[in-house]
Amino acid sequence: MDAQQKQRVVIVGAGFGGLTAARRIARLPVQVTVVDRKNHHTFQPLLYQVATAGLSPGEIAAPIRWILRTSSNVEVLLEEVLDFNLEQKKVITKDQTLDYDYLILASGATHAYFGHPEWEPLAPGLKTIEDALEIRRRVLLAFELAERRAASGQGEMPLNFVVIGGGPTGVELAGTLAEIARHALKHEFRAIRPEQTRILLIEGSHRVLGTYSEELSQKAKEQLERLGVEVRTSNLVTRIEPGAVVIGEERIPAQVVLWAAGVAASPLGRRLGVPIDRAGRVLVQPDLSIPGHQEVFVIGDLAALADESGKMLPGVAPVAIQQGEYVAKTIARDLEHQPRRSFHYHDKGSLATIGRAAGVAQFGNLKLSGYFAWLAWLFIHIFFLIGFRNRLLVMIQWAWSYLTYERGARLITGSNQLPGWTEPPEKAAETDIPAGQSRG
Amino acid sequence: MDAQQKQRVVIVGAGFGGLTAARRIARLPVQVTVVDRKNHHTFQPLLYQVATAGLSPGEIAAPIRWILRTSSNVEVLLEEVLDFNLEQKKVITKDQTLDYDYLILASGATHAYFGHPEWEPLAPGLKTIEDALEIRRRVLLAFELAERRAASGQGEMPLNFVVIGGGPTGVELAGTLAEIARHALKHEFRAIRPEQTRILLIEGSHRVLGTYSEELSQKAKEQLERLGVEVRTSNLVTRIEPGAVVIGEERIPAQVVLWAAGVAASPLGRRLGVPIDRAGRVLVQPDLSIPGHQEVFVIGDLAALADESGKMLPGVAPVAIQQGEYVAKTIARDLEHQPRRSFHYHDKGSLATIGRAAGVAQFGNLKLSGYFAWLAWLFIHIFFLIGFRNRLLVMIQWAWSYLTYERGARLITGSNQLPGWTEPPEKAAETDIPAGQSRG
Numbered sequence: 001m002d003a004q005q006k007q008r009v010v011i012v013g014a015g016f017g018g019l020t021a022a023r024r025i026a027r028l029p030v031q032v033t034v035v036d037r038k039n040h041h042t043f044q045p046l047l048y049q050v051a052t053a054g055l056s057p058g059e060i061a062a063p064i065r066w067i068l069r070t071s072s073n074v075e076v077l078l079e080e081v082l083d084f085n086l087e088q089k090k091v092i093t094k095d096q097t098l099d100y101d102y103l104i105l106a107s108g109a110t111h112a113y114f115g116h117p118e119w120e121p122l123a124p125g126l127k128t129i130e131d132a133l134e135i136r137r138r139v140l141l142a143f144e145l146a147e148r149r150a151a152s153g154q155g156e157m158p159l160n161f162v163v164i165g166g167g168p169t170g171v172e173l174a175g176t177l178a179e180i181a182r183h184a185l186k187h188e189f190r191a192i193r194p195e196q197t198r199i200l201l202i203e204g205s206h207r208v209l210g211t212y213s214e215e216l217s218q219k220a221k222e223q224l225e226r227l228g229v230e231v232r233t234s235n236l237v238t239r240i241e242p243g244a245v246v247i248g249e250e251r252i253p254a255q256v257v258l259w260a261a262g263v264a265a266s267p268l269g270r271r272l273g274v275p276i277d278r279a280g281r282v283l284v285q286p287d288l289s290i291p292g293h294q295e296v297f298v299i300g301d302l303a304a305l306a307d308e309s310g311k312m313l314p315g316v317a318p319v320a321i322q323q324g325e326y327v328a329k330t331i332a333r334d335l336e337h338q339p340r341r342s343f344h345y346h347d348k349g350s351l352a353t354i355g356r357a358a359g360v361a362q363f364g365n366l367k368l369s370g371y372f373a374w375l376a377w378l379f380i381h382i383f384f385l386i387g388f389r390n391r392l393l394v395m396i397q398w399a400w401s402y403l404t405y406e407r408g409a410r411l412i413t414g415s416n417q418l419p420g421w422t423e424p425p426e427k428a429a430e431t432d433i434p435a436g437q438s439r440g
Numbered sequence: 441m442d443a444q445q446k447q448r449v450v451i452v453g454a455g456f457g458g459l460t461a462a463r464r465i466a467r468l469p470v471q472v473t474v475v476d477r478k479n480h481h482t483f484q485p486l487l488y489q490v491a492t493a494g495l496s497p498g499e500i501a502a503p504i505r506w507i508l509r510t511s512s513n514v515e516v517l518l519e520e521v522l523d524f525n526l527e528q529k530k531v532i533t534k535d536q537t538l539d540y541d542y543l544i545l546a547s548g549a550t551h552a553y554f555g556h557p558e559w560e561p562l563a564p565g566l567k568t569i570e571d572a573l574e575i576r577r578r579v580l581l582a583f584e585l586a587e588r589r590a591a592s593g594q595g596e597m598p599l600n601f602v603v604i605g606g607g608p609t610g611v612e613l614a615g616t617l618a619e620i621a622r623h624a625l626k627h628e629f630r631a632i633r634p635e636q637t638r639i640l641l642i643e644g645s646h647r648v649l650g651t652y653s654e655e656l657s658q659k660a661k662e663q664l665e666r667l668g669v670e671v672r673t674s675n676l677v678t679r680i681e682p683g684a685v686v687i688g689e690e691r692i693p694a695q696v697v698l699w700a701a702g703v704a705a706s707p708l709g710r711r712l713g714v715p716i717d718r719a720g721r722v723l724v725q726p727d728l729s730i731p732g733h734q735e736v737f738v739i740g741d742l743a744a745l746a747d748e749s750g751k752m753l754p755g756v757a758p759v760a761i762q763q764g765e766y767v768a769k770t771i772a773r774d775l776e777h778q779p780r781r782s783f784h785y786h787d788k789g790s791l792a793t794i795g796r797a798a799g800v801a802q803f804g805n806l807k808l809s810g811y812f813a814w815l816a817w818l819f820i821h822i823f824f825l826i827g828f829r830n831r832l833l834v835m836i837q838w839a840w841s842y843l844t845y846e847r848g849a850r851l852i853t854g855s856n857q858l859p860g861w862t863e864p865p866e867k868a869a870e871t872d873i874p875a876g877q878s879r880g
Contacts, residue, residue, distance in 0.1 A: 039584055039852040056496035058849030063580075065628045066850065075630040077591060078584040078856065096592035129853050140503075144479055144518040151517060152536035188505045190515040393833065409498030410506065412479040413569055416518065 006031045006073075009331065010091050010100040012081050012268065014041050014064045016317045017300030018106035020324030026071035028332055033098060035079045035091070039063050042129055045317060045381050046394070048169060050132035052176040053140065053184075053407040057129045059393050060385070081107070083271050086293055102295050104327055105268060105282075109301035109315055112264035112279070119240045122419055123259040126169055133413065135258060139177065140412045142255040143185060143194055150191030159197040162245045162254040164237055165261030166203030167210070168352040171220060173258055174201040175355030178227040183356075184407045200252065202245070203233045204261070209352055209360065211314055216360040219369040223358040237261075242419045255418060263315065265302045272296070277304045286342030287330060288323055294340075297330075299323035305343070313345055317384075322346065351377040356402065446471045446513075449771065450531050450540040452521050452708065454481050454504045456757045457740030458546035460764030466511035468772055473538060475519045475531070479503055482569055485757060485821050486834070488609060490572035491698075492616040493580065493624075493847040497569045499833050500825070521547070523711050526733055542735050544767055545708060545722075549741035549755055552704035552719070559680040562859055563699040566609055573853065575698060579617065580852045582695040583625060583634055590631035599637040602685045602694040604677055605701030606643030607650070608792040611660060613698055614641040615795030618667040623796075624847045640692065642685070643673045644701070649792055649800065651754055656800040659809040663798040677701075682859045695858060703755065705742045712736070717744045726782030727770060728763055734780075737770075739763035745783070753785055757824075762786065791817045796842065 007030045011018045014036040022034050040061040049055040065076040079093040084103070091098040111125035124134050142159055150156045159181075163174045181197035188194075201208065201224060207217040208224070208231060221231050232247075239246035244253050265280035274290045275283045281304035284290060288297045288305070300320035305313050313319045326343045333340060349363030351373065359373035368376060378398065385391045401407060447470045451458045454476040462474050480501040489495040505516040519533040524543070531538040551565035564574050582599055590596045599621075603614040621637035628634075641648065641664060647657040648664070648671060661671050672687075679686035684693050705720035714730045715723045721744035724730060728737045728745070740760035745753050753759045766783045773780060789803030791813065799813035808816060818838065825831045841847060 037856070039580060039850070056498040056849075057851055057853070058496040061851055063628075063850045066846075069628045072630075075587075075591060077588055078581075078852075079588060080856075095588060129851060133853070140479060141518075148517055148519060148535060151515060188503075188509045190512075393836065396833065396836070406506075409496070410479070410503045411497055411501055411569065412518075413497070413573070416477070416520075 007101040007331075007335070008033070008099060009102040009104065010035065010098050011104045011106060012036075012091065013106035013108055013266075013300070013302075014038075014076075015044070015106060015108045015300060015320060017108075017320030017324045018104065019064070019067065020321045021104050021106065021299065021327050022068060022074055022324075023071070024325055024328030025331060026068070026074045028328070028335060030073065030102075030331070030335075032071070032074040033100075034064060034068065034074060034076045035081055035093065035098070036064055036076070037078070037080050038128070039065070039078050040129070041067060043381075043385055044127070046385070047126055047129075047132050048172040048176060050129065050409070051126055051135035051139075051173065052180060053136050053410040054176070054401055055394060055397055056409045057133065059397065061129055081268060086272065086296060089295070100295075102331055103297070105272070105296070105298045105302060106300045106320070106324070107266035107268045107302055109263040109265050111259060112262035113259070114262055116240070119259070122240045122242060123164060123245075123257040125259040126173070127263075135173075136409070137412050137414055138256045138418060139180070140410055141416060141418055143189065143192070143197075144412070144416075145418060146192045146255070147189050156192055159192075159194070159256075160200065160252065160254045161197060161256045161258070162200045162202060162252060163258045163260060164202045164240075164245070165259065166201055166205070166208035166231070166233065167260060170201055170203070170258075170260035171208055171224065171352055171354055173260060174199055174229045174231075175224055175227050175353070175358065178224075178229045179355045180407060182228055184401075184410075198230065199228065200230045200232060200254075202235045202237060202247065203231070204236045206234050208233065212350065212352070212360060212362055213367065216362060216367055216369060220352065220354060220360050223354045223360075223370065227355050227358070263301070269298065269302050272298070279304075287340045288327060288343050297327045299327060307345055316350070318348060319345055351380065353377045447541040447771075447775070448473070448539055449542040449544065450475065450538050451544045451546060452476075452531065453546035453548055453706075453740070454478075454516075455484070455546060455548050455740060455760060457548075457760030457764045458544065459504070459507065460761045461544050461546065461739065461767050462508060462514055462764075463511070464765055464768030465771060466508070466514045468768070468775060470513065470542075470771070470775075472511070472514040473540075474504060474508065474514060474516045475521055475533065475538070476504055476516075477518070477520050478568070479505070479518050480569070481507060483821075483825055484567070486825070487566055487569075487572050488612040488616060490569065490849070491566055491575035491579075491613065492620060493576050493850040494616070494841055495834060495837055496849045497573065499837065501569055521708060526712065526736060529735070540735075542771055543737070545712070545736070545738045545742060546740045546760070546764070547706035547708045547742055549703040549705050551699060552702035553699070554702055556680070559699070562680045562682060563604060563685075563697040565699040566613070567703075575613075576849070577852050577854055578696045578858060579620070580850055581856065581858055583629065583632070583637075584852070584856075585858060586632045586695070587629050596632055599632075599634070599696075600640065600692065600694045601637060601696045601698070602640045602642060602692060603698045603700060604642045604680075604685070605699065606641055606645070606648035606671070606673065607700060610641055610643070610698075610700035611648055611664065612793055612795075613700060614639055614669045614671075615664055615667050615793070615798065618664075618669045619795045620847060622668055624841075624850075638670065639668065640670045640672060640694075642675045642677060642687065643671070644676045646674050648673065652790065652792070652800060652802055653807065656802060656807055656809060660792065660794060660800050663794045663800075663810065667795050667798070703741070709738065709742050712738070719744075727780045728767060728783050737767045739767055747785055756790070758788060759785055791820065793817045 009032045011034045043060040046060040068074045083092040113119045178199045181194045185194040269282045282298040284303045301315035351361045353359040361368040361373040449472045451474045483500040486500040508514045523532040553559045618639050621634045625634040709722045722738040724743045741755035791801045793799040801808040801813040
């Protein structure tokens with residue numbers, strides 16, 4: 001092709017997929033524009049550490065334009081994409097339209113509340129830095145409000161934290177919350193005993209970490225219970241109200257409810273006007289392009305593609321990263337007028353951590369659990385953290401909190417209100433507690 | 441006194457004064473309650489580093505109950521104090537009343553907009569972590585929006601940042617903003633040149649750092665100008681509107697306006713029903729108690745007291761800390777039925793930093809400026825940071841950004857809107873820019 005008129009590549013979303021694609025494509029003789037609603041890339045696997053006050057946001061997120069600063073043919077725009085015009089090859093944003101020769105849609109996924117949007121304010125999910133800070137605020141505030149209540153002679157009120165969803169995020173949150181209650185906050189309160197906090201992990205299916213082997217699911221459950229988490233599988237949440245979670249006939253009082261149950265693909269997928277699956281993911285071709293538009297790729301959590309065995313690829317970072325690399329290679333082959341190959345996912349294994357020095361790992365036939373799984377998790381994740389500086393700081397933070405049990409970022413910022421705490425429903429929650437406790 | 445019925449000391453506010461008092465009084469045979477609206481103590485001298493993305497909130501703030509965790513006779517309450525009943529010796533909070541034998545009011549100061557509360561949303565001040573994050577958001581967002589505008593062909597728009605108030609905070613903010621624009625963000629933008637950002641420091645009096653010697657004020661001005669800051673003294677702001685600051689007849693377009701001009705004492709001072717000065721500070725006795733109530737002390741920024749020479753004590757950390765220590769000693773003497781002594785402030789000197797490797801310091805007759813003042817500032821402040829862990833991390837952050845010019849916490853969280861940017865007044869600001877530039 002003529003290098004004078006460089007091809008324009010627009011990448012929507014700077015998660016693992018979009019960022020990987022941008023870094024690789026930057027090496028080609030093309031003009032790249034990365035568009036994201038946030039100015040920063042968030043290292044999602046460590047987001048639960050921000051939500052549980054172990055790390056500061058700045059340690060797991062870095063400005064997108066800083067990450068891409070050395071690629072002079074890449075521009076980064078803080079923009080909200082609204083729509084596409086595939087015929088005229090345009091991306092329509094809130095403030096402008098961007099022309100493209102290649103479009104890579106990597107806008108990821110968001111929370112799904114199974115048709116109950118009213119649950120969102122009561123049970124925040126964990127996708128963004130803002131989500132993590134809101135969860136941190138609620139968790140820390142619950143202890144403060146309980147201490148205040150007890151100190152003012154209104155009587156001690158047992159704290160119940162409910163995590164809904166037994167996938168990796170739910171398991172990580174529940175495990176870390178147990179640690180905080182049992183260790184980090186111990187000796188810091190005078191009127192309440194944080195170590196008596198009940199932490200429930202509610203999972204709809206018959207086991208946690210459903211994508212892992214039955215054996216590792218069992219191991220994960222045992223490790224969670226050792227940490228003091230009540231794991232309740234085959235439990236479907238029927239209602240969430242201020243101060244309580246309802247499972248069938250049972251009403252569980254809960255000062256903090258966290259949502260780790262469902263994700264839905266980014267609504268931008270629908271704007272492409274091509275077939276999507278039930279979760280709103282775009283059904284892509286073997287080359288990750290969409291039907292009728294070889295120049296439009298969809299990657300990461302937003303793409304729906306089956307592997308050789310016909311199993312759908314999971315919405316995890318390794319898939320997004322490999323798809324980002326693949327799309328870069330594919331565009332390179334296009335520029336050299338070589339035929340496209342189809343995408344193949346190489347499963348290097350999966351890892352989940354369960355609080356302090358516990359976890360499960362699955363690498364092909366090799367299965368790890370406990371301390372070694374945790375170590376593997378720790379080093380792999382810190383290795384992949386964006387930017388040396390963050391890696392170093394995270395290592396120090398980790399070493400520190402491992403040695404001292406301390407959580408470095410226990411700040412409550414923003415409002416001092418909790419849903420269902422100061423409002424009337426709280427009273428209901430109170431009267432329900434004996435029942436709640438009798439189950440404990 | 442009878443140790444069976446311990447005296448109850450209530451401390452309102454966990455800033456430098458309240459926290460110091462709590463730590464010292466905890467050693468006495470008394471029961472201490474610390475009440476604060478926030479769960480964390482904020483190390484205010486480094487707050488400007490959070491506002492300018494150099495440090496994360498978790499690195500300059502620590503949970504109050506964590507700091508006081510080892511003192512079992514100290515309880516910490518997250519509470520908002522509303523009023524007092526001095527006759528019945530009660531503190532009235534939002535949720536309860538607290539009895540006291542001794543009351544120490546250390547609720548500090550807040551921003552003062554000189555009777556223009558409408559300026560606050562347009563020109564945030566810097567007192568809390570939330571303030572710092574809001575300033576960080578606005579500063580980083582201004583560059584992003586300018587890049588977006590330029591990239592979309594709407595033409596390059598020179599960025600103007602205006603800092604109002606030439607005290608230590610204003611000088612620190614202006615100096616650091618200049619650094620960010622000239623160094624940290626260089627090479628990261630494609631459509632705009634951050635190094636062309638105009639940074640104005642507006643001071644009403646005839647010199648910056650008015651509490652320092654004329655000589656050091658001059659040195660500070662020179663260092664600021666070397667960093668690229670336009671220092672305008674004897675300039676009084678008459679109006680702030682979205683996108684602009686008005687000084688007399690002159691209207692300066694400004695995408696970001698920061699307020700470092702005035703502080704007002706906490707409104708709680710008025711609730712004591714004793715004489716206050718124009719700034720709302722409580723006129724305390726030589727022993728820092730209030731007239732007619734030996735058992736009620738007011739310390740820190742909320743207290744108005746003159747030194748030997750009749751000069752009012754400044755609202756700085758050393759004064760608050762020494763007053764906290766003094767009150768602890770005084771209560772100890774009361775318990776031993778010894779007469780009270782009056783408070784004397786020992787001025788150990790003052791320090792201000794001006795961006796990277798620049799600053800001014802005044803220790804008695806010793807005056808430093810430039811690199812050595814900055815070094816002194818750096819080590820003194822890191823030394824006083826609460827908690828070893830934070831010290832270590834801040835040191836690393838500092839070393840890192842000193843070597844690389846990088847800012848570690850450049851995250852935009854929350855809204856992507858700026859006042860006066862998307863609203864109509866922005867247009868006005870645009871048309872005014874040539875005029876603004878011609879002055880440059």
